Amino acid sequence: MTSPRTDRLPASRLLPHLGVMLAVAAVLGVVVAGLAIPFAGVAGIGARNLSRSMNDLPATLETGDLSQRTRIVDSQGKLITTLYDENRITRPLSQISRNMTQALVSIEDYRFYQHGAIDLKGTLRAFVTNQANSGVVQGGSSITQQLVKMTLVAQAKASGDANAIKAATEDSYARKIKELRYAIAMEQTHSKDWILERYLNAAYFGDGSYGVQAAAKHYFNVNANKLSLTQAATLAGLVKNPTGYDPTNSPDRALARRNVVLDRMEQLHVITAKQGEEAKASPLGLDVQPARNGCVNSTAPFFCDYVLNWLLKSGQLPGKTDKERMEFLQSGGLTIKTSLDLRYQKAADDSVAAHVAPTDQAIGALAMVEPGTGAVRALAQSRPMGRNKKTGQTYLNYVVPQEYGDSNGFQAGSTFKLFVLASAIEYNGFPLHQQINSPAQKDIPESNYKGCPGDGNRVGVWQVHNSTTSGQKDAYSGTRESVNTFFAQLEEVTGLCNPYKMAQSMGLQLTDPKHERVPTFTLGVPSVSPLEMAGAYATVAARGLHCDSRPVSEILDSAGKPIKKYGKSCQQVMAQGTADGVNDILRGVQEPGGFGGDAGLGLSVPSAAKTGTINNNMTVWYDGYTPTLATAAMIAGANSKGEWITLNGQHLKGGYVVTAHGSTTAGPMWGDAMHTIQQWLPNEDFVKPDASVINGIQVGVPYVAGMSISHAKDVLRAAGFKVTVSGKVYSSYPTGTVAYTNPSGKAAKGSPITLYPSAGPQPQPKKKKKRRHSASPAVTFPGFNFGNGNGNGRGHHGH
Template sequence: MAKTLFKLLVVLTATIAFSFGCAVALGPVLAPLGDAASSTEEALFLNPLNERSLMFDRFGGLMTAFYAEENRAPVPLEQIPETVTDAIIAVEDENFYQHDGVNLRATIRALFENVSAGGIEQGGSTITQQVVKNSILTNERSLERKTREAVLALRLEELLTKDQILERYLNTAYFGSGAYGVQAAAETYWGVNVEQLDWSQGAMLAALIRNPNGYNPITDAELAGERRDLALDRVVEVGHLTEAEAAPHRVQPLPTAILRTTPPPNTYFIEQVKLRLLRDPRFGIGMTPEERYEAVFYGGLRIYTTFDHGMQVAAEVARDQVLPGDVAGEFPFLGRVRLPDGAQDTRDLIGSSVVVTLDNATGAVRTHVGGPGFDSYEFDIATAPEGRQAGSAFKPFVLAAAFEAGLVPDDSISGRGICRFNNPGGVPDPYEVENFDGRGGGSGTLASQTRVSSNCAYVRLGQVVGLDNVVELAERLHITTPLEAANMSMPLGAPEMVPMEMVAAYAALANDGIYNAPYYIERVDDAAGNVLYQHTPAGERAVTTQTARMMTEVLVSNVQSGTGTRAQVEGQQAGGKTGTAQNSADAWFVGFTPQFSTAVWMGGVRDPNDPAFVPGQAAMIDVGGITPTGGSYPARIWGGYMNAVLAGAEPAVFPEPGPTRAGRSLTPPRGVEVEVRGG
């Protein structure tokens, strides 16, 4: 410490010698000296550098980076080439490796100017002093701050090596355009890693430190070029290059646009990961919201996810190839909306589609298309609790409840319509049901009634099974939509369902009855590589194995010869169910192969002339010349997508169910049904 005080004495003596008549001017220097020297132990604590967090897909591909104000990726000094370190040292602190933290000559020169001016006009700061300023102090321009900076710089040189100080500096410096540190700067201006930078680029970085906004090559190329050339002059003066060697670097083109080597965080999947990290303490990054925010945006986390980029692309391509219109993720349609006064209006509207895929065996979310595109439509239809009417895509819950109650696919039930049911206390009473397109229907097995999606058969089946048992079955499959056993329309999918919950429930059927909650995050590491969170499978039985296998058998037959034929996958078993809400306001196909389960939804999302438009509340009258059903566009999207994903894959089949009893005829309890008309 004696060495530190001696150097300070030299600096102050020089200042006094210059300004012996300026006691008033010296006051601000002398007054804080004792405090600054005595507080160095506490003040020299260097916080870890803020570091962006990185997010990766299931194969290790970089998806995005999370950061707030500072885009920083610290790198070790040995990774930074001499073209960068030597250029920056030449410009900022030529004698860095010779001085002890304060360059006396530069400091005295700056103090002479500053005392004469009555404030801070010149810097004279060494790299070590800049580390102190950037890491411990503030940018305040005052003699008191400069004094503390000098004291702490001398102390820092006693605690850290020169290389440690230089590494800290190169990872701390701001280079404009949101880039902190040389790695982020290399990415931002040239789209490369720092070790790939040449002398021209190193000189540009050296110039930027002094004025990162004013010398920015993207906003003022002429001035930036001049400053780069001045930096190259310094590189030549100190002997790193000859003028002949420097000449080619003076004509190198400057950056013209900000480059992003990390994609921006603007997808539905990325948003889901971010929200989970910020809201859920189980990921080990903090117990409070504030701690979790710090970890995500400043903590240098490494977040490994379940995302499959190839499957996501296949889903988006299938959607855009099938849906009409020229805008990716959207389709125009003629819709009918109900006005506040009860009247109806026909309008030109915009619709979109959802595609979400889970791995059957684990619940890993592989694909998440939540709407038209997160950059233009942030509302995520795939996970929004408001849900969408599922139509007949709900019928498998009724069928699974029937199988859990001991019924079998060969049991038969009437599908004749129009059918009417006593509905005491409900609206309407009686409750009248029609089959799709007004078809009369007839008696058939549960499997065959599923293939034709008979509304009357399923309302009757709901009464046979008991809607309270259907509610309980849906809850076991983690459907969170409030379901009321008194609602006779439940089997027809009147309640609003969340697409992500629908696909997870179907995945349980495809997984021999074992439910796995959808999840996005496999592992989270901290900046040092320590594992903070690792996903652990926690499957739970939702239905019996026999029920699950009977369900897959019935739903596979529906794709083979029922309402879902457009979802067939070449060389693979595929099962699923179509769903069309009342008036075609929503259309679905939810299905599975032995490997994956996928839900596809389509419906209205936007009225170009009415910001108050509520998504999903417009009847799709005309979409590409047809009134859509679940068996049209959604099944085609599903089939096109899964054919692309499974092209060339080994054929896989579902396990067959065990033997079942002979079928028997089912009828609702006496007094439930009022009458049957038609035939």
Template sequence: MRNKKKKDEKRRFNLTKRWKISLTIIGILLVLALIGFAAILYGGRLIVNEEALILDTTTTIETANGEIIGKLYNENRTMVQIDQIPDHVKNAFIAIEDRRFYEHGGVDFKSVFRAIYKDILAMSKVEGASTITQQLAKNLFLSNDKTWTRKSKEVMAAIYLEQRLSKDEILELYLNEIYFGNGVYGIETASNYFFSKSVDDLSIAEGALLAGLAKAPNGYSPINHPDKALNRRNTVLHSMEAAGMISTETRLVEEGKSIDLAIQKLQANPWADSYIDLVMKEASDEHELSIDELKRGGYRIVVNMDDNTQQIAYEKFQEEPYFPGNMAGVEGAFTMMDQETGKIIAAIGGRNYQLGDLNRVMVKRQPGSTIKPIAVYGPAMMKTDKYQPYTLLPDYAIDHNGYVVSNADNVYSNAVTIYDALKYSNNAATVWLLDQIGIDYSKEYLQKMGINLQDEGLAIALGGLSEGITPLQMMESYRTFANAGKMIDSHTIDRIYNKNGEKLYQAEPSETEVFSPQVAWNMTEILSEAVETGTAAAGEFSKALAGKTGSTEHPFVKGQTKDAWFVGYTPQYVMALWMGYDKSDKEHYLTGGSSYPTSLTKAILSEMDSRKPLAESFTKPDSVKNLPKPILLPEITNLQASYEFGGFSIIKGKLSWQGSDDERVIYRIYREEDGIDTRVGEIEGETEFIIDNALFKSNRYYIVPYDPLTKLEGIRSETIELSW
């Protein structure tokens, strides 16, 4: 009995010991498992790049009416949220790529063991067992090589992702990340590319076709290999049926459908390239959005381009007759904005412009005479007590401390009004006027318009600058005349949205007063006349237009032109057009002057007008007065003199003559007596004058017409004697 008792005790002890050992082993295994799992998670964390989870998304540039004119991307992808993707589309990918997606924790070990078995038999890596999570990890963080090291990293990254993200988040990333061939990334972009519809409009068959591309987008391409694509699509439909996602009846119906593609090719819009580059520069300069950020960030940028105007300008810039040069390669730049809002509706940076080229809209050029209104005449007329449109200026060659200026035609009239000096682009009077108002005073006004000059000489008056002014700046500066003297910053971007559709920016441009409304209106009337009968009369445009031409002399070829300009405005738009060579040397010069950019601008406006009528005339603001029309002093002819009886004077002298129909003309009557000419009277608008007590006075008289606007006398008449 005692021995039996001892044996029982020994048996219980051994059993207890075995349990303790087993529990210890289990505990150690659990600890090792936890350590291993922690190691996997830690390894996965090291592999996973958090930034890579933010997928590169295409930025679109579109007009106000929703037309996409450009896309910026590293990978052409439009993000879509998981709840926007139909269940049958999600199920198609799950059925063919990872049927146990919602059951595993990132790695499907059943599939892994099967793949390992086949790899061992083949003594190489021949079969994958990647889950959707593993595919996502590989695509985001790893290379595509088939090695055990890469596979181990893939497993660790997948397990880490499963711990960090929900199944829906993983599936959303996966469907947005997939490459579908033809430069297309993500399910939404693929839907639009292959079927011209959004993902939420895809049918079961269409969703199955896209799911079939995930494995080999080029091999199963419905464009290049339609038969393979059809078979692959049907394989996906069978997988969906096997997984209970669709019925047999549905599968048969969908299998019977042909592949009806509606390819949405990415159209090249060369006519928009200049504008797009201007948008990218504005995004960078004003909104701190670099090109790299735009290519990754998925922004939606709504711009102010009017696509009709942009295309009209682009097409006109292709017409050779508008670009006179001794050699091929004459370039040009054109920009136009809405004068009320500052929205840039068109921008042409070159005649054959491609993205990234030199955008001549932003290149500084010598402005020539287009600077006269903003640097000289506008500022001068702000001194209302000294300078009005009909103020006389000296018109002859004056030596300004060694700087002698001549008129373009070398013709002088001794005196000229501000009105005519600007209308006919008189050089001598302009330089004289700048000298009178002062260079510093002029530059103060230019600075208000965003133009900062380092130059200090009187050559500023004629646009002879060390650096120059851009077409964009010239356009903005003339807006002051188009809109009551106020400056506004031009802009291409109206709104910016992030990839989640949240508005980040809305343009609200502010204005700066530069000139008074009266000076602005005076300038509009003068520059309108310049277009009608002055230096800007070239070309054809029947509606309202005010503007100024400009040209610069070629530095190496005497008598030829380096830069040619027209800057102007209609009641709706302000524009600037430059033409010339990028490189000005003895071999490159314009053979025509400012009449060419003037004619080209009018051709653009005429085409715009034919599609949507432009304004017939400028509307005078209520707060300003119209500028009187210039008075043309007549030549006095048919002067006659006679005596008359009657009245208090008993004998009166009567003078009559042929003058002007303009009743504003004043006629001054002069008497010659003993070598002294005396003005005895004047009369406005009439061509008769009565001389009292004429019998007892000298009887020799002559008439001089007088302009009350310019305070200038005209040519005197012949002398006539009163006689019986």
């Protein structure tokens, strides 16, 4: 007896697939006016192979969540831009117009709710009708089959596997069989309403719009639940050929296709003949809304760019790589709530655009940070985002730190004096009214500047020059007038370590102490970004509380539920009294007599500021703030090759620059933005510094008058003071001895004491001999002579 064949499928497994195989034959076009494949063939080897192929497929198709676009909004919920790989906003069937569901079912699968996974009757009818019309008029695939195909194609593209993409899109029997098997499984596990809802949200409607909600907003500026009959028919007609019937490119073809849909609805009695005629007589009625995808087309391009880079580098998003994290942002249907204030952003954009053109040989930038929270309120720069270098476009974000924008930063000039001033008050108790003799030029041994442990000894002499005023200066006048020799000597008091660490604690990303922690630190040698400087000045505005700059407050999922909150991260980096002292000093820059006050940059609300200009006037700064907003303004000379150049002699949009300065070049750009914004700022004032801060911590200055210069130096140095010698003055002390010191009595320990050598007593002018007259003597005053003259008692004007 011959042993039974092991490759024969049992009847219980073969028979359920016979109906499907007949449908397959129909779909493949082999059922025409009879069976091209005899039943005997179906029941034979071909049937067994087909059935095995279908049995080898998984029982269900994993659909997963549809890719949805992400919204980035400002602090008030206003849209900044959207992110997506597919522009889609999912909506439940209950929020989709009945007109839309009826139109789609009518044209794509009118028996959708009557048949199973495939519609054999509809497939045969469509095949015959299409052949009779010498072209495709009616679709043969069911809505379920189409949804399966969409899903498989989307999954293949997401995998990035070229072979998978080819298999999902090729015109082959294997693909059609696979789709049929999955369609059967989908109908077994999901309701018809679920399938239709999924289809409407998954389908591509052309011009970058995925899903009916995105399409409704894009083409007609309405939500999916408000689609009219004509609008719904237009969209339903697109799914067959989204590119060919795209109404933005081919309105005539779109109109004709819409009318085909309306005819079909009328034929199926979904609408009346009258409704159909009226609808077909209507125009398309487009109200196209441009889709914004990514940062280039956003209302705040470089702020948006900062948001994305900040999120990608935060380490708090799903995914192991930036690519995976970006895919999450583009497809998760998220709402990213940012700290941006669009009112501030517009003021910043308008001001930068008014002062520096994109093609100028310069870069203008503004950054705004809220004190006490670190919330970044606006970022603006003169060169717009894009690739066209001829029009000044760039993708470099010059406003943010290198970590987030790829710019190497800019030297900040005298705005760095803030860190020396704050350190002198915080660590040395420097009295705010203590004077330091600040000549126009001063040579200071670099060995006078103590660094951090391990920095090593310094050699050489630093020759410092003033570019403003000179003479006796205290913290108020020395800062208001930005006197270099004052701060060079104040830095002798503080050393280099404390100001450097102070700057780091206030948000500056200083990482190269060998080249940054140097005597010229107080003149802003390190390169930084406007955002870092805005954050640093926000620290003193918040009375010494530094909060890390952050552009995002919260991320919501597609259902509107919070999935991540980004709270403020703050630390008290200096005593409140120190910050109060700094604020009291810097507000003088904004008042009459200060650089800002002279330039008319003061605000109606209390404000403070510091100017900055680097060597050769290549970069100028104006860092100003109120108790509730800190803004850093910067303009840097840069040619088309990306080389830094002087601003002197440059033609900027704001006018011709003879000599660039912080107050006169960057200041007006700061002022134009802040004068607009001040209307939204609370009228808060700075806290006045306590007397203990103003007086500082003082020690007695030894009395050395009458001592020799060398002895006096030894005495003062032994008491912990720095000593400099000025020019000779007349005094009652012998020539060559000390006449007096400045300061005297008390001073901050370690501060510079100036010795004034005696030139001896001031020579007395020789007395002129009095002229004697025969008449009564006259009394002489400069310019007049009173006497009896001609005997009439009247005088005359002398020369």
